[in-house]
Amino acid sequence: MSDCLTLRFTVPADDFTRAGEASSSTKATLKQLGLPADIIRRVAIVMYEGEINMVIHANGGEITVEICPDQIVMVLKDTGPGIPDIQQAMQAGWSTASGAARDLGFGAGMGLPNMKKCADSLDIESTVGVGTTVTAVVRL
Amino acid sequence: MTVGELMDSGLFQVVNRGDDLDRPVERVFCCDLLSVAMCNAPAGCAWVTVMGNINTLAVVALTDAACVVLAGGAHLDDTAAQRAVQQGITVLATDQPIFEAALAIHQRLA
Numbered sequence A: 001m002s003d004c005l006t007l008r009f010t011v012p013a014d015d016f017t018r019a020g021e022a023s024s025s026t027k028a029t030l031k032q033l034g035l036p037a038d039i040i041r042r043v044a045i046v047m048y049e050g051e052i053n054m055v056i057h058a059n060g061g062e063i064t065v066e067i068c069p070d071q072i073v074m075v076l077k078d079t080g081p082g083i084p085d086i087q088q089a090m091q092a093g094w095s096t097a098s099g100a101a102r103d104l105g106f107g108a109g110m111g112l113p114n115m116k117k118c119a120d121s122l123d124i125e126s127t128v129g130v131g132t133t134v135t136a137v138v139r140l
Numbered sequence B: 001m002t003v004g005e006l007m008d009s010g011l012f013q014v015v016n017r018g019d020d021l022d023r024p025v026e027r028v029f030c031c032d033l034l035s036v037a038m039c040n041a042p043a044g045c046a047w048v049t050v051m052g053n054i055n056t057l058a059v060v061a062l063t064d065a066a067c068v069v070l071a072g073g074a075h076l077d078d079t080a081a082q083r084a085v086q087q088g089i090t091v092l093a094t095d096q097p098i099f100e101a102a103l104a105i106h107q108r109l110a
């Protein structure tokens, strides 16, 4: 038996009006659980950046958040175009975001670097034409 | 200065009256790139920006900003306006540019 709490979210494709729902909902849960503010903030940043990436780069996807006594594990899985060069994608300022996304204030190329900064570990698995899975861990 | 006091200061138009008007405004923060704001906006800040879409409100909620001030004549689109009401986020607006708007708030912080 596991003493982890699992949250699951579907991130809709191209729907900016719903982007942020998974992050907000996770944040509310963590608040209810009484976790420290800086942990909640770090998880919220990882979730939000990941969620936005799924919306603007990958036609949506699925997020699973496992809240365990020692860590919070976020798995963000999409079946989008994949990332050809992960090292390049991780560079601050690198972005292939569309003009539409930029008009909404995205596309600074800071998302993945922010996620790395906020998570204790960040792992990206991506295959071009198949999809991307980002696994981020924040330790408690 | 609380959010309510900032709202009643006459400095800005009131776009939406939020839920926690007794909350103190602790700092001013300026930024238009949402990823940068997401990472750096301090909790309890008045966030001054020209971005008035739904994602602005997501960033306010996630960073625990005290309120958002739309500068430079920016306004909320319809979806964002609905979200502000739903989430009880205080939204103010002004035609002044970002710097002037932020400075006006800064000058009222003790």
Ligand SMILES: Nc1ncnc2c1ncn2[C@@H]1O[C@H](COP(=O)(O)OP(=O)(O)O)[C@@H](O)[C@H]1O
Binding pocket: A049, A053, A054, A057, A058, A078, A080, A081, A082, A083, A089, A090, A094, A095, A096, A097, A106, A107, A108, A109, A110, A111, A112, A113, A132
């Ligand atoms: N889930 C994803 N699917 C495909 N490409 C992605 C995904 N996430 C990120 N990328 C690629 O990595 C780049 C950098 O991402 P990020 O640092 O979040 O910056 P931004 O989203 O502002 O472009 C993106 O522009 C995009 O090319």
Ligand SMILES: [Mg+2]
Binding pocket: A049, A052, A053, A107, A109, A110, A111, A112
């Ligand atoms: Mg991004």
